[in-house]
Amino acid sequence: MKILWWVSLVFVITNVGALAEEPQLSSPRVVFQTSYGDIEFGFYPSVAPKTVDHIFELVRLGCYNTNHFFRVDRGFVAQVADVASGRSAPMNEEQRKEAEKTIVGEFSDVKHVRGILSMGRYSDPDSAQSSFSILLGDAPHLDGQYAIFGKVTKGDETLRKLEELPTRREGIFVMPVERITILSSYYYDTELESCEQERGILKRRLAASAVEIERQAKKIQTTNWDTM
Secondary structure (H helix, E strand, C coil), X not given: CHHHHHHHHHHHHHHHHHHHCCCCCCCEEEEEEECCEEEXXXXXXXXXXXXXXXXXXXXXXXXXXCCEEEEEECCCEEEECCHHHHCCCCCCHHHHHHHCCXXXXXXXXXXXXXXXXXXXXXXXXXXXXXXXXXXXXXCHHHCCCCCEEEEEEECHHHHHXXXXXXXXXXXXXXXXXXXXXXXXXXXXXXXXXXXXXHHHHHHHHHHHHHHHHHHHHHHHHHHHHHHC
8 A cells, every 4th residue: 555655656746747847938929820710829949949939930931821731640740831842822032041941959858749839850850941740649759859849829629620621641641631721820929918908907997097087076176166
């Protein structure tokens, strides 16, 4: 009985430690818009700073617009195509310059679980460019082999819709029959949005206070007239 209790205690402590080590998301968010809904994700700059900077710059330049998910393997991954070959719109010189960069493999201890964003690459560990996967399930065999740089923060219902679409197999890839286009993308900062919300609340409070002050002023003025 004591042995069982000790094993249980070790299990609990280990799992609590694992939860405590989850990396912190930075405040920027990126949204991919598709005909099946939006997918929002955030970044782990403390885990993969070079990868985060590169992906964010690609988003800022609009490189993922008209690109697509070339792979949707239910329970495994939904993979975004490389922007250099996956877009239906041509790229300008600035976009192409960023898209052709390769990023050093920033491998970490973060686990490949549903919602995680993980860079695609060739056999060369430093060959990642712009293709990345959104995990649709747990994939421990990928841990430490591919660079994790963020996770989905909203849009799991969109991912579930993608998983229900008809697919075909081409070699090792399970691919959607229809093209799943990233219609557009945008980014915002949660901290700035929070400031805007707080500013809005403050404005409403000030407006309410102004109304109350005016009401009290009129009340006092009426009282003064009545006493004259």
